[in-house]
Amino acid sequence: MEIQQHLRMLHRLGLYAVPGWDGGKLLPGTNQRELSLQPPSLDQILAADYSDGLIILAGTENPFGGFVVAIDVDNGPEYWHDRQMPKGFLYDELGTQNHKRHIFVRTTDRLEGCLNLVVRGTGELVAEIKGLNLSLRSWPTIPPGKPRGYLPMSWPINPAKDPPVGTAKQLAHELAELLSRTLGESVWIKDFDRPRVQGNDHRVVPTSLAHQVDSELESRGCKLRNPSGSGWQSGFCPFHDNTNTRAFSVNLTLGWKCFSTCGSGSIFDLAHKLGLTGSPNRSTRKRNKPSQHKPVNVTWEVRF
Ligand SMILES: [Zn+2]
Numbered sequence: 001m002e003i004q005q006h007l008r009m010l011h012r013l014g015l016y017a018v019p020g021w022d023g024g025k026l027l028p029g030t031n032q033r034e035l036s037l038q039p040p041s042l043d044q045i046l047a048a049d050y051s052d053g054l055i056i057l058a059g060t061e062n063p064f065g066g067f068v069v070a071i072d073v074d075n076g077p078e079y080w081h082d083r084q085m086p087k088g089f090l091y092d093e094l095g096t097q098n099h100k101r102h103i104f105v106r107t108t109d110r111l112e113g114c115l116n117l118v119v120r121g122t123g124e125l126v127a128e129i130k131g132l133n134l135s136l137r138s139w140p141t142i143p144p145g146k147p148r149g150y151l152p153m154s155w156p157i158n159p160a161k162d163p164p165v166g167t168a169k170q171l172a173h174e175l176a177e178l179l180s181r182t183l184g185e186s187v188w189i190k191d192f193d194r195p196r197v198q199g200n201d202h203r204v205v206p207t208s209l210a211h212q213v214d215s216e217l218e219s220r221g222c223k224l225r226n227p228s229g230s231g232w233q234s235g236f237c238p239f240h241d242n243t244n245t246r247a248f249s250v251n252l253t254l255g256w257k258c259f260s261t262c263g264s265g266s267i268f269d270l271a272h273k274l275g276l277t278g279s280p281n282r283s284t285r286k287r288n289k290p291s292q293h294k295p296v297n298v299t300w301e302v303r304f
Pocket of ligand 1: 237238239240242247248258259260261262263
């Protein structure tokens with residue numbers, strides 16, 4: 001593919017290319033933050049020299065709505081289907097090997113810095129989600145020491161029909177779920193600070209209620225376990241079809257959280273949700289809206 005044609009395609013999708021060098025570095029003296037906040041014009045993009053590498057900025061505002069995040073998948077499924085691409089999908093390229101991918105997506109908020117997805121336990125990095133202050137090297141760059149560069153794979157013909165529906169963190173959770181499913185390992189966001197699941201409900205959880213909740217979770221096949229030694233246990237979520245990714249976290253004195261879309265809350269709220277008690281009279285937390293996995297009429301241009 002002609003580089004000028006590629007640059008125009010990226011620009012049409014609201015992706016801004018800048019020249020790089022030595023594989024993936026920005027040119028010396030480049031202020032990446034400034035560039036992302038005030039991206040170059042199409043004329044400037046087309047006039048630049050990409051012979052030492054091409055980089056796509058992350059954290060830019062997108063003309064179709066939302067903000068761009070660049071997803072660098074180091075260890076994913078060998079084959080991705082378009083339908084697996086997150087909502088707000090813009091562009092996908094194959095990395096230096098079949099399980100490596102670069103995927104550009106819009107989110108409703110502007111991510112600062114990076115969210116790292118790692119395998120729970122081993123800590124192996126499987127994907128990075130990059131926002132403002134970061135960027136991703138791209139086709140036709142050939143990284144030093146790598147046998148080949150990147151290969152453009154697919155992009156939507158009509159990106160405006162696929163608006164972003166979630167925040168960068170929601171995207172990270174969805175991607176963690178997808179990678180957990182396809183890799184058969186539990187992938188989660190590294191250093192993810194535990195949500196304040198209590199909300200304003202500071203009541204002490206009675207031991208009897210904690211026991212009731214614990215045995216109900218056991219009877220529903222949650223298989224709770226506590227590898228970290230903290231009060232938090234992970235298991236299979238009782239509220240959605242979840243049999244291998246341990247999407248559910250619970251602390252019997254603090255609360256619970258589903259890393260998919262079932263929400264989070266206090267133990268009083270969990271007891272209610274499990275049908276053990278009546279309505280929790282002081283539950284003031286906000287419930288996460290389930291994400292909408294409605295099919296969209298997006299058409300794709302795919303190259304293999
Ligand atoms: Zn769930």
